[in-house]
Amino acid sequence: MTAFTLFLCLFCQVLVVAGNLLLKHAMAGMDGQGRSRVHTGLWLFAGIALFSLWFFLWLDLLSKYELSQLYAFEGLAPVFLMASAWLILGEKVPLRGWIGVSLIGAGLMLVAGA
Template sequence: MHWLHGRVGTIVLWALLIILESGGQIASKVGGDQLGQMDFSLQWLQGIVMTPGVWVAVACYIGAFFVWMLILRRSSLSLAFPLSSLVFVGVLLGSWLGLGEQISLLHWIGVAVIMGGIALLAEGEEH
């Protein structure tokens, strides 16, 4: 596990975070769709417990929490938090590829702006 402490490990952790956070958002959407149009009630809460998409989302968020803790041990919060906005890109791509959602040109421009901002932040980071 020594590789985890180097640059490759950092890249792997970031990839895991983006995958888990994006997966959690997409699973939440799927879980909500599986629940259908229910009002907030005891039946709705019971439905949540029985819905696979909700369980996948919870597992993703728990995994993401632990990965985030590992990332924060090696990165400054002032860089790590803005980099976590890559999750927006992951959710957009996942909803487009996995859920068949239509993505507007404006959304794609937003992705480009996020990526540009992250590149600027990374460039300004002291090594």
């Protein structure tokens, strides 16, 4: 895998995690939890936009690389979720989380090289 492909794989997972969070907030707005319609609409639109971008990037990667190699990068989703909670909300990552992150990181290095 080239460095650029690796970057694209990482970027794809950033898009998935961000898209999921946006859609989640948009749907919370639809349930009538006190958010304005404009806000809800913006989140929904942004979420769908990120997922569309992800979809075409992912299809392009799938046309060039093996699925068994690419799919491992989906394992980054929990890593990015914990990193976001840590960066944005100052949430601490428990030991269990750090062990998970280490295993995912080590595994992806193996997968990227093989």
